[in-house]
């Protein structure tokens with residue numbers, strides 16, 4: 127009976143090389159913060175956010191498309207992103223009264239805020255109207271409620287269109303509802319300002335977004351024919367992030383199988399976020415604006431310019447690309463020896479592997495809560511910096527709770543050497559949706575603090591994020 131050897135199995139899925147993050151991993155900062163907080167924490171790099179904003183703006187300028195950029199706040203709760211939005215003069219997309227208060231409180235003026243989300247609560251509609259925010263109306267009854275609540279203020283309104291490409295979507299107004307909403311806005315006269323139409327598509331493909339953008343330009347023409355201003359085309363978010371190299375992602379998707387995971391867990395390739403993208407972030411915007419949608423003779427950019435529109439963007443994940451990481455300390459290493467082969471399958475003896483228990487839970491790595499897994503490999507950091515190649519050791523990563531399901535990484539990652547208690551695990555590129563959408567003080571564990579790292583006088587300095595407590 128032969129073992130496949132401890133390192134056999136799951137292919138590596140490393141993040142793209144990133145010298146700045148590598149230097150942080152090799153510095154004194156990480157173990158010091160781990161000691162100071164006594165639990166996991168998140169690191170945030172605001173200059174990376176600024177660079178992503180600049181890249182989106184550069185594409186709009188290059189293609190000569192008037193645009194308004196709004197950071198989708200739901201992707202990360204830290205105040206520092208909103209502070210950077212205010213400093214850069216871009217807007218914020220919020221979907222709750224709490225998010226709206228945070229955006230206003232950290233310096234973004236109401237007119238630069240777009241309020242999305244379905245069936246918004248009356249208090250949110252009131253506050254948004256009072257602050258002159260742009261309100262995305264998702265249903266006819268919501269429009270009626272807004273018209274009842276708003277006077278004497280005149281709310282600024284976008285109508286959210288139901289995407290025909292995703293008929294099961296619960297969001298937006300269907301074609302006939304849009305027509306009724308346009309007539310209702312016309313009848314409302316000066317009681318509201320109808321500024322345009324919007325959509326947000328699930329998934330990351332460019333062609334359906336380009337097709338829907340062109341469709342919206344057509345609906346705006348209809349709105350204008352009814353006397354409504356309708357200048358804005360809101361194309362939502364969904365600009366992909368390129369986490370890992372193409373070959374690594376291709377091999378992972380082709381070969382991943384239950385034997386690569388703790389407890390033989392099964393994931394289907396479709397369960398995962400597409401961690402590689404050939405046209406990520408601002409490049410996806412360029413591709414979208416440069417597309418000639420089927421049945422049209424001009425690119426989306428040309429159509430937008432010809433109609434005198436402005437494009438409203440709401441990227442979340444893409445503005446946070448490479449702008450944050452999450453650090454856990456290993457509290458225990460449990461070794462699971464090689465198992466017996468299942469009857470009749472002598473070549474399939476499961477190899478030995480480790481279970482690394484960290485000082486927090488999978489609630490601080492949210493992907494796990496969507497029947498999925500954050501795939502990019504965490505980096506093992508020893509007291510002397512990033513682990514050097516030694517005896518490769520496969521291990522998965524589990525949380526400090528009493529739940530079998532509290533697993534941060536089910537996949538048996540091949541670490542360059544055997545991890546030890548006290549080493550750190552750094553999950554990179556986690557600022558987009560991983561850090562806090564599911565955070566919980568379950569087991570009375572403290573919420574991981576967010577640490578902002580800035581370069582001041584050429585020296586890296588850290589401070590805690592200034593999010594206002596509720």
Ligand SMILES: Cc1ncc(COP(=O)(O)O)c(C=O)c1O
Nearest residue numbers: 198242326363364440441442443
């Ligand atoms: C209305 C709206 N805008 C923007 C976004 C942000 O999407 P992403 O972070 O993929 O760019 C979302 C995400 O669900 C959304 O619902």
